[in-house]
Amino acid sequence: SKIGVRASRERQFSVRGRFSRMAFSHALRVAVLLLGGTQLHALRIIPHTQLARVAQSRSACRRAAAPFMMPPPRRGQRPMQKPVIDATPRNEGVPFETLRVVLDVPGGSDELLGVMSKADAIAAARDRELDLVLIGAKADPPVCKIVSYDKFRFLKEKKKKEQQKAVKGQELKELKMSYKIGDHDYDVRKRAAEKFLGQGNKVKFSILFKGREITHANVGRDIMVRMAESLEEIGNVDSPPKVMGRQMIMTVSPKPKTGK
Structure with missing residues (x-):
């Protein structure tokens, strides 16, 4: 009967939630092509109730996944960054059973408590609240420190910021010279280099040879060596004088400051 044929066609072309949007559209076009009917005919084959059920199921999936999805950044807005997690093992998270333990002494040097088991070390830490x-995972045995974790993390972050500040604050200053430089100009370059090194910056000395002047490279090297010897008390030569193309370059970095 017509009712039976229509029911069989509905069962044949029903998506029942298994087709994606693209597959569903393709199946609809194929149905129209095979039956030689119109789009309205195809919609009669796949009832509106089933289309609504598929749409509702897709909307429900999107709503369920919404709490776990990060919204895309707006124009001009920086993308959200993941929170920084401190992975320093502590207490029960220390992955070793035998440890060398030191005790943090405020205002003094650390006190060595000796080698003990992980359980005894945790008990000793809890007794002192x-x-x-863990501060030395590669040592044998690994080294742990009994200390306030908040204090340890604060000092660690402070040290990291100081290192980043030191690297960021260091600049490369270039001083250009000539292989025919006079004594006055030489002294000016020397005083400028002393100033830059005193500020914690690196200094790059360069001599440019034009045309046949490259044949006087030995004279330029002697000037570079003389400058390095003049600055040896406050600077270290990172790269000795070397010719790169038609330039001779030497780099000097400041010596680390020693505390009293």
């Missing part, structure tokens, strides 16, 4: 923090 402190934490057991």
Whole structure:
């Protein structure tokens, strides 16, 4: 009967939630092509109730996944960054059973408590209301420190910021010279280099040879060596004088400051 044929066609072309949007559209076009009918005919084959059910199921999936999806950044807005997690093992998170333990002494040097088991070290830390923090995983046995974890993390972040500040604050200053430089100009370059090195910056000396002047490279090297010897008390030569194309270059970095 017509009702039976229509029911069989509905079962044949029903998507039942298994087709994606693209596959569903393709199946609809194929149905129209095979039956030689119109789009309205195809919609009669796949009832509106089933289309609504598929749309509702897709909307429900999107709503369920929404809490776990990060919204895209707006124009001019920086993308969200993941929170920084401190992975320093401490207390029960220390992955070693035998440890060399030191005790943090405020205002003094650390006190060595000796080699002990992980359980004894944690107990010693809890008796002092402190934490057991791993500070030397590659040592034999690994080294842990009994210290306030908040204090340890604060000092660690402070040291990291100081290192980043030191690297960021260092600049490369270039001083150009000639292989025919006079004594006055030489002294001016020397005083400028002393100033830059005193500020914690690197200094790059360069001599440019034009045309046949490259034959006087030995004279330029002697000037570079003389400058390096003049600055040896406050600077270290990173790269000795070397010819690169038609330039001779030497780099000097400041010596690290020693505390009293």
